[in-house]
Amino acid sequence: MNRLVFAAVADDDTGASDLAGMLTDQGLRTLLVIDLPTAEQFMVWSDGYHAVVMAEGTRNLSPTEARERTHAAIRLLKDRQPRVLQIKYCSTFDSTDEGNIGPSIDAALDELKEDFTIALPSLPVNGRTTYQGYHFVHRLLLSDSPMREHPLTPMTNPNLVDLLSRQTKRRVDLASYRDVEAGAEQLKRRFESLRAEGVRIALVDCLNDRHLETICRACADLRLITGSSAFGMKMPAIWRERGWVSEQKDNGGDAPITAANDRGCLIVAGSCSDATRAQNEWLQARGAGVTNLHPKELLNGNINMATLMAQVRDQVAAGRHYLLTTTNSHIDVREVQQWGLSNGLTVPALGQTIAYALADLVLEVLDDLPVGGLIIAGGETSGALCRRLGLGALRVGRNIEPGVPLCFSLGSFRLPVVLKSGNFGETNFYGKALGAIAHPAEYMI
Structure with missing residues (x-):
């Protein structure tokens, strides 16, 4: 069995998919694993792949739970001896003051017995950049971006050195724009200097693709790296230079992937992000069937399933696509949150409860009706559906748009799957994703 070139532990499923798609775009056969399988199942699934990304859903867990789950994932991955391991989190640094990011980095450093790593949340290709430790989304400070309205992790502190320092007892400091501009060798010396000063996590400024190349070359000898999916764009070329990437062949367990164009998706x-709302409106304007499921009705069991199933069945059987969505505006979100608090549900607990109620409904639909493919928008929603549907592991194809690949489930339902972060994708993203599902051979490697 081959040694893994790379492994990662991601804090949600769309983030795992994001990184995995970047790796596949660079020619690495990549597997996405949902939660912790048995050691035996993991060995079977991961044979024949260069890289494995594990989706552990730690983003909205308590710091203790996030730390424990990260420890367990890394222990499993260590059996495949990855040359490099990453703690993957969102390029908008989605987290609370307590963490999950700091506790996950702490767990990785402890498990691997390492004393230094870097934090690179930037993803310039998607407009996420860091300057002097302050994080930006499309030139807006993180705290001025739509992320300030996130229902579970509202981001109101753009100073990531400060925010990360609140989440870990380890010392955090900055490798600044000036260090990065000086080139890979100077940046590497800066890392060594910070380490000698007792810094254990160096947050790195990054504004563009050139900076990303410099950072990846400067950190290429680190066993542990942390940050966004940006590493997946540049590190594979460095690993090839070192002779780490060999030809990997199908281990015989991959099912042939063909389109089911006679059935709708x-x-x-x-997600209640502005990007996803615009995408929903785009799809509805092009004739897709739509049901808006109000969270209160979903949680109270007031959905007429017979009517809904008939509507979905008629559309999908005719080769048309169907959209199930929840909230439509930030006003809806605040109203539902207040309702949840009055019923004893914290905002994170309410988000998980809604996501799993939606997942239960989707499971009932799929048990009754085969579909041509499944597109899921939103990190919490993706996490709930992947687990409730027993998708297990996903063979990862190339990106449809940066950070959103076409995947194919190897679990209970064998079908094309697209996991999209709520904030990702152009307005016509669903159209591109449906086109990819219709032509899978162009994306899978």
Whole structure:
């Protein structure tokens, strides 16, 4: 069995998919694993792949739970001896003051017995950049971006050195724009200097693709790296230079992937981001069937399933696509949150409860009706559906748009799957994703 070139532990499923798609775009056969399988199942699934990304859903866990789950994932991955391991989190640094990011980095440093790593949340290709430790989304400070309205992790502190320092007892400091501009060798010396000063996590400024190349070359000898999917764009070329990437062949367990163009696809949008709302409107304007499921009705069991199933069945059987969505505006979100608090549900607990109620409904639909593919928008929604549907592991194809690849489930339902972060994708993204599902051979490697 081959040694893994790379492994990662991601804090949600769309983030795992994001990184995995970047790796596949660079020619690495990549597997996405949902939660912790048995050691035996993991060995079977991961044979024949260069890289494995594990989706552990730690983003909205308590710091203790995030730390424990990260420890367990890394222990499993260590059996495959990855040359490099990453703690993957969102390029908008989605987290709370307590963490999950700091506790996950702490767990990785402890498990691997390493004393230094870097934090690179930037993803310039998607407009996420860091300057002097302050994080930006499309030139807006993180705290001025739509992320300030996130229902579970509202981002109101753009100073990531400060925010990360609140989440870990380890010392955090900055490798600044000036260090990065000086080139890879100077940046590497800066890392060594910070380490000698007792810094254990160096947050790195990054504004563009050139900076990303410099950072990846400067950190290429680190066993542990942390940050966004940006590493997946530049590190594979460095690994090839070192002779780490060999030809990997199908281990015989990959099912042939063919399009089911006679059946429509199901799109499930639990995200309330501006980007996803625009995408939902785009799809509806082009004739897709739509049901807006109000969270209160979903949680109270007031959905007329017979009517819904008939609507979905008629559309999908005719080769048309169907969209299931929840909230439509930030006003809806605040109203539902207040309702949840009055019923004893914290905002994170409410988000998980809604996501799993939606997942239960989708499971009932799929048990009754085969679909041509499944597109899921939103991190919490993706996490709930992947687990409730028993998708297990996903063979990862190339990106449809940066950070959103076409995947194919190897679990209970064998079908094309697209996991999209709520904030990702152009307005016509669903159209591109449906085109990819119709032509899978162009994306899978």
